[in-house]
Amino acid sequence: MTVGPRSTSIRPLGKMLEAIGQPVYLVAADGRFDFFNAACALWLGADLAEQLLKWKPSATSPTSDPLDRVAERLCPPMTLRQGRPSTELVSEFNEASWRITAKEFLFVPLSSDAAGWTLAIGDAHWNSEIPTNEVDLISISRQLTAVRQRYPRLQHLGPLIGSSPQAEHLRQQVTLAADCQANVFLTGREGCGGLQIAQAIHKRQAEQHASLTPVDCSLMDAELLQAAISPLISRLAGSTHATGTVLLRHIDQLAADAQATLRQYMLEFDKRLRFICLSALTVRECLDRDCIQPSIALSLATLPIHVPALVDRISDLPMIVQHLIHRRTKPNQTIEGIARPALDLLSSYPWPGDFDELDGAIRHAVRETGSSVIQPQHLPLAIRSYRPQDPLAVAEDRPIDLDRFLLRIERELIDRAVEQSGGNRAEAARRLGISRSRLLRRLDEYDASAGAED
Amino acid sequence: MRCHWLICESGDRWEHAARHFGPEMLAESDDQMLLKTFKQPTDCLAAITDVAPAIVVWQLPAFHASTVLQAIEMANAGNRPILQFAALSLDATCGPVRRNDLELALREMGVFAVLDHPLSLLPNATAIRKFWRRHRRQDNLTLVQQIWDRLPWANDLHTPGGRK
Numbered sequence: 001m002t003v004g005p006r007s008t009s010i011r012p013l014g015k016m017l018e019a020i021g022q023p024v025y026l027v028a029a030d031g032r033f034d035f036f037n038a039a040c041a042l043w044l045g046a047d048l049a050e051q052l053l054k055w056k057p058s059a060t061s062p063t064s065d066p067l068d069r070v071a072e073r074l075c076p077p078m079t080l081r082q083g084r085p086s087t088e089l090v091s092e093f094n095e096a097s098w099r100i101t102a103k104e105f106l107f108v109p110l111s112s113d114a115a116g117w118t119l120a121i122g123d124a125h126w127n128s129e130i131p132t133n134e135v136d137l138i139s140i141s142r143q144l145t146a147v148r149q150r151y152p153r154l155q156h157l158g159p160l161i162g163s164s165p166q167a168e169h170l171r172q173q174v175t176l177a178a179d180c181q182a183n184v185f186l187t188g189r190e191g192c193g194g195l196q197i198a199q200a201i202h203k204r205q206a207e208q209h210a211s212l213t214p215v216d217c218s219l220m221d222a223e224l225l226q227a228a229i230s231p232l233i234s235r236l237a238g239s240t241h242a243t244g245t246v247l248l249r250h251i252d253q254l255a256a257d258a259q260a261t262l263r264q265y266m267l268e269f270d271k272r273l274r275f276i277c278l279s280a281l282t283v284r285e286c287l288d289r290d291c292i293q294p295s296i297a298l299s300l301a302t303l304p305i306h307v308p309a310l311v312d313r314i315s316d317l318p319m320i321v322q323h324l325i326h327r328r329t330k331p332n333q334t335i336e337g338i339a340r341p342a343l344d345l346l347s348s349y350p351w352p353g354d355f356d357e358l359d360g361a362i363r364h365a366v367r368e369t370g371s372s373v374i375q376p377q378h379l380p381l382a383i384r385s386y387r388p389q390d391p392l393a394v395a396e397d398r399p400i401d402l403d404r405f406l407l408r409i410e411r412e413l414i415d416r417a418v419e420q421s422g423g424n425r426a427e428a429a430r431r432l433g434i435s436r437s438r439l440l441r442r443l444d445e446y447d448a449s450a451g452a453e454d
Numbered sequence: 455m456r457c458h459w460l461i462c463e464s465g466d467r468w469e470h471a472a473r474h475f476g477p478e479m480l481a482e483s484d485d486q487m488l489l490k491t492f493k494q495p496t497d498c499l500a501a502i503t504d505v506a507p508a509i510v511v512w513q514l515p516a517f518h519a520s521t522v523l524q525a526i527e528m529a530n531a532g533n534r535p536i537l538q539f540a541a542l543s544l545d546a547t548c549g550p551v552r553r554n555d556l557e558l559a560l561r562e563m564g565v566f567a568v569l570d571h572p573l574s575l576l577p578n579a580t581a582i583r584k585f586w587r588r589h590r591r592q593d594n595l596t597l598v599q600q601i602w603d604r605l606p607w608a609n610d611l612h613t614p615g616g617r618k
Contacts, residue, residue, distance in 0.1 A: 021464070021465045021467060139519040139520045139523055140519075140523060140556060140559045140560065141559065142520070143520065143523040143524065143527065143559075143563065144559045144562060144563065146527075147527055147562065147563055150531075211558050211559075211562055212562050213558070213561050213562065214561065214562070214564070216566070218584065218588065219537075219566075219580075219581040219584045219585055220581065221580055221581075223577065224567075224577065224578070224580070224581055227567065227577065228561065228567070231554045231555075231557040231558040231561065232558060234554045235554065235555075235558065356533055
């Protein structure tokens with residue numbers, strides 16, 4: 001509940017202050033209270049706040065009136081200098097009918113003359129950031145600049161690194177996309193690095209303050225799409241020089257009604273609104289499966305780019321790995337590279353999560369390694385326990401050896417439990433519900449069988 | 455499936471909103487909504503790693519505005535399965551042009567939608583349900599199912615030449 005404002009001249013200010021979740025009140029220069037917001041009324045009690053609005057400072061002081069004593073506590077400090085805010089503790093007050101708890105207030109004079117109001121904001125600290133939109137816009141603008149600076153440059157893009165014909169082709173296409181304003185349709189597996197490529201393509205526009213609005217099409221209906229793009233549309237409508245990019249992820253999953261909305265924006269803003277699409281399906285596949293209306297597909301796919309899967313260009317892996325190690329190494333670390341056995345493990349792994357999974361694996365290894373070279377034991381368990389000829393992982397239409405299969409499952413569970421227990425085997429045995437000696441016996445058997453296989 | 459909501463705010467406005475509307479936005483009736491609140495953005499960011507997939511609501515403006523913004527960006531950069539919302543509390547002092555710029559910037563940083571008041575969660579209900587549904591299957595796989603998926607013939611049932 002909001003109490004006041006008493007004067008009509010401060011009603012607009014009162015409306016703004018109502019929305020604040022912290023206790024806020026206004027004190028006139030003559031010491032009268034003009035406004036208490038809902039949070040303040042809650043803190044004081046509605047009855048007391050109502051009475052304080054009607055209260056007038058007494059000519060004689062001190063008095064025994066409890067209301068005077070409350071008002072005295074709430075008044076700005078005598079030391080408050082014109083134009084300079086000050087924080088003060090409003091002390092606790094107990095009376096038969098009223099009780100207020102202690103609270104720290106920031107007192108801000110709203111004008112430099114002695115006739116002005118003083119704004120009191122509860123739970124605020126002058127030394128902290130004041131929660132105003134002005135401050136927020138500054139912070140956000142600063143942060144956005146930092147975000148845009150972190151958009152990868154083409155030469156730093158992991159998926160573009162390599163000497164294979166696929167890498168060379170991808171580099172040429174992405175460079176072309178970055179140099180022009182055409183719509184781009186990126187296809188590739190989930191995790192292929194499409195997002196980073198899209199950001200790198202947009203980087204040049206970002207340097208000219210053009211916005212990038214990411215949209216996850218798989219979650220959108222027409223209304224949500226409209227809401228997501230509307231800030232950008234407003235900017236474009238407000239200035240004929242403004243440009244912007246919409247990054248449409250999972251475009252192949254965009255609902256039909258949302259596609260109509262998209263089409264409308266494409267026609268309205270033409271070249272000022274650029275689209276970069278990410279899709280698991282190619283344009284042809286989208287059309288064959290009726291995922292996208294043909295007119296939209298043709299407009300979006302001015303420049304179709306296919307990002308090859310990591311497994312299809314495995315010869316580039318060593319260069320990519322070296323690049324990622326360099327990127328992920330912290331300033332206090334010195335990592336020269338990766339040992340051959342570890343690289344062999346990476347080369348034989350099928351990379352279902354593609355480039356992003358490799359990036360995650362290198363990040364993990366860099367974190368785990370204490371030496372200058374990444375060894376197999378520094379890689380994530382999924383990679384180091386993977387076997388190319390593993391009957392569990394290779395889909396072949398042949399019978400399995402049930403005993404071996406179950407042993408493999410058991411081993412995987414034990415490995416996971418030991419890892420989860422931070423290497424504590426007793427704890428791992430407890431989690432698995434077996435004795436420690438049985439766990440140790442099993443681990444010995446695994447080591448022996450691994451030795452025999454080698 | 456456990457559907458986590460992480461709320462980073464100084465008060466309890468958005469916590470109440472999430473408790474009120476969150477259960478209606480679950481994908482299935484047997485899904486369970488879990489809610490955690492944080493005062494510090496860094497604590498919220500750390501929790502994301504443990505509980506994702508999750509819906510994350512960041513209150514803005516906040517005393518630590520720059521820390522919140524950094525957390526939003528870091529959460530987004532981590533490629534985690536999260537849906538981030540920025541909850542504005544001082545909309546009344548913000549004109550439409552500034553409000554627009556604010557939203558544009560927040561979306562570029564990785565925010566899915568900007569919320570002005572608790573009711574503005576409702577238009578996002580469909581998206582939130584789709585989000586939970588998308589992550590439901592991975593979360594729901596039992597170890598037995600995971601093992602089954604890895605059997606050499608597991609996918610044959612879905613292929614024309616496979617066993618029926």
